[in-house]
Amino acid sequence: MAVVALRVLIFTGLLNFIICEGLKHDPDFEDQYIGCYTDNSSRALESIVYKDRTGTNSNGRCIRECSFRGFMFAATEPDLRIPIAECSRTCADHAARILFSKPTHLNAGVLRTQKRSRKCERANAGDECHCGNNYNYDRHGSKPDHCTLGCQGNTAETCGGDWRLQLYSVCPIGKYKGAGEAVIDDKPNCESECHCNKLPCFYFNGTCTDGCATGWKEHACNQIDCNHENGGCKHRCEEDKDDEWCSCLEGFKISTDDWKKCVDINECEDKTHHEDCHTCVNTEGSYTCECRNGYELDPITEQKCIDINECEEGKGIVNEQDCHTCVNTIGSYTCECNQYYEIDPDTNKTCIDINECAGKRGDDFHQDCHECINENPGYRCKCNNGFREDISINEGNCIDINEMGKYFIEVFKYVISGFAPQKNAIIEMTYN
Ligand SMILES: [Ca+2]
Ligand SMILES: [Ca+2]
Numbered sequence: 001m002a003v004v005a006l007r008v009l010i011f012t013g014l015l016n017f018i019i020c021e022g023l024k025h026d027p028d029f030e031d032q033y034i035g036c037y038t039d040n041s042s043r044a045l046e047s048i049v050y051k052d053r054t055g056t057n058s059n060g061r062c063i064r065e066c067s068f069r070g071f072m073f074a075a076t077e078p079d080l081r082i083p084i085a086e087c088s089r090t091c092a093d094h095a096a097r098i099l100f101s102k103p104t105h106l107n108a109g110v111l112r113t114q115k116r117s118r119k120c121e122r123a124n125a126g127d128e129c130h131c132g133n134n135y136n137y138d139r140h141g142s143k144p145d146h147c148t149l150g151c152q153g154n155t156a157e158t159c160g161g162d163w164r165l166q167l168y169s170v171c172p173i174g175k176y177k178g179a180g181e182a183v184i185d186d187k188p189n190c191e192s193e194c195h196c197n198k199l200p201c202f203y204f205n206g207t208c209t210d211g212c213a214t215g216w217k218e219h220a221c222n223q224i225d226c227n228h229e230n231g232g233c234k235h236r237c238e239e240d241k242d243d244e245w246c247s248c249l250e251g252f253k254i255s256t257d258d259w260k261k262c263v264d265i266n267e268c269e270d271k272t273h274h275e276d277c278h279t280c281v282n283t284e285g286s287y288t289c290e291c292r293n294g295y296e297l298d299p300i301t302e303q304k305c306i307d308i309n310e311c312e313e314g315k316g317i318v319n320e321q322d323c324h325t326c327v328n329t330i331g332s333y334t335c336e337c338n339q340y341y342e343i344d345p346d347t348n349k350t351c352i353d354i355n356e357c358a359g360k361r362g363d364d365f366h367q368d369c370h371e372c373i374n375e376n377p378g379y380r381c382k383c384n385n386g387f388r389e390d391i392s393i394n395e396g397n398c399i400d401i402n403e404m405g406k407y408f409i410e411v412f413k414y415v416i417s418g419f420a421p422q423k424n425a426i427i428e429m430t431y432n
C-alpha cells in the first residue's frame with residue numbers, strides 16, 4: 001500500500017509537469033484569482049460578454065471587459081465545439097486514470113492523454129469571457145485542478161477548463177486591487193484607488209498610462225498633490241489627510257454632492273447667527289443683519305445689531321432745545337429736563353413746559369397766586385386789587401401792597417422825626 005501511495009505521488013507530479021502543467025495566469029492578474037469553479041447550462045455568472053475566436057483572449061482582457069461593464073467577477077471558460085465525450089475528461093482526470101492503469105501501460109497512457117489534450121485544444125471554438133455580480137458563483141461547486149486548458153493562441157495562460165470557470169475578482173474603473181486576498185467578505189478587494197488622466201488604470205497596481213489627473217501624483221496616481229491645482233479642492237487642500245483632504249473657508253461647508261467642493265453655509269436657516277442679529281440676511285460665505293429702529297449694524301463684525309448712542313454729537317438730538325440732557329438707553333434714548341419742564345409723555349424724547357396752572361394750588365403753583373397764568377418756562381400770577389406779584393421768582397406769588405406800604409411809612413416816619421409813630425399820622429400810600 002505504501003508503495004502504491006508513493007507511486008501515486010510521483011506520477012501525479014510527473015503528469016502535472018509533463019501533461020497538465022496546471023493553472024497559469026498573466027502574472028499581473030494573479031493576485032485577483034479566486035478559483036476554478038464548475039459551470040453548467042444554468043450559468044454561474046450571468047453574462048457572457050464575448051466569445052473570442054481570434055486567438056487573442058486572455059484573463060486580463062476578460063477582467064478589463066467585465067470591469068468596463070461594471071461587473072465584480074470575471075471568468076474565462078473555453079467554448080468547446082467537440083462534445084465532452086470526445087475530450088472525455090480533463091487533464092487531471094486522465095492523470096488519475098493513468099495512475100490506476102498497469103505500470104506497463106503507463107507510457108502509452110501518457111501518450112494517449114497528450115493526444116486527447118491536444119485534440120481538445122485544437123477543437124476549441126473559442127474562449128468565452130463571463131462576467132457577473134452574483135456572489136454565489138460557487139453554487140455548482142469548485143474544481144481547483146480543472147482549469148488547465150490553454151487560452152487560444154496564448155499558451156502562457158490557461159482559460160478555464162471544460163465547463164470550468166477560471167474566476168477572477170474585478171475592480172471597478174478607477175480602482176485596483178488592495179493588499180491581501182482577492183476577495184474579502186465575498187466582495188472583490190478593490191480598496192486601492194487610482195486617478196488617471198483617463199481611466200481605467202491598471203487593475204493590478206493602479207499604473208496610469210497617461211499620467212495623473214489633477215491633484216494626484218505618484219506611481220499609482222493615488223497620492224494627494226496639493227501643489228497641483230490645489231489638489232482639486234475648491235478652497236483648502238491638506239496633504240496630511242488620507243481621506244477627504246479638502247476643507248472649506250469659514251462660512252462654507254463641504255458639499256454633500258462632492259467633498260472637493262464648498263458651498264455656502266446658510267447661517268440664517270441653521271440659526272447659527274449671532275443672537276443680537278435682528279433679521280438675519282444670508283450672504284455667500286457669511287451673513288449680515290437688518291436692525292430694528294434704534295440699532296445699527298456693528299461696523300466691525302457686521303453680524304450683530306448694536307445700540308445707537310443717540311446722545312453722541314451728530315446723531316440728531318438737539319440738546320437744550322428739545323432734549324435738555326440726553327440719556328442713552330439700549331435701543332433708544334430719553335431726556336432729563338430742566339426745572340419747569342417735563343418729558344413729553346407722547347414721545348418720551350423731548351422736554352415740554354410744565355403747565356403748573358393745570359395742577360393743584362399749593363402743590364403745583366403758589367398758594368398765594370390768585371390767578372395762575374402758565375408761561376414757558378414757569379408761570380405768572382395775576383393778583384387781586386391791593387396785591388402785586390412778586391416777580392423776583394419764577395413761581396408767581398401775590399403779596400399785599402398795603403401791608404408793605406404801612407411798614408415802609410412807619411419806618412420812614414420813625415427815621416425822620418426821631419420819635420415813635422402815632423396812629424393818626426399814618427399815611428396811606430400806594431406802592432408802585
Ligand atoms: Ca452664508
Ligand atoms: Ca440708544
Ligand SMILES: [Ca+2]
Pocket residue numbers: 340353354355356374375376377378379
Ligand atoms: Ca409753565
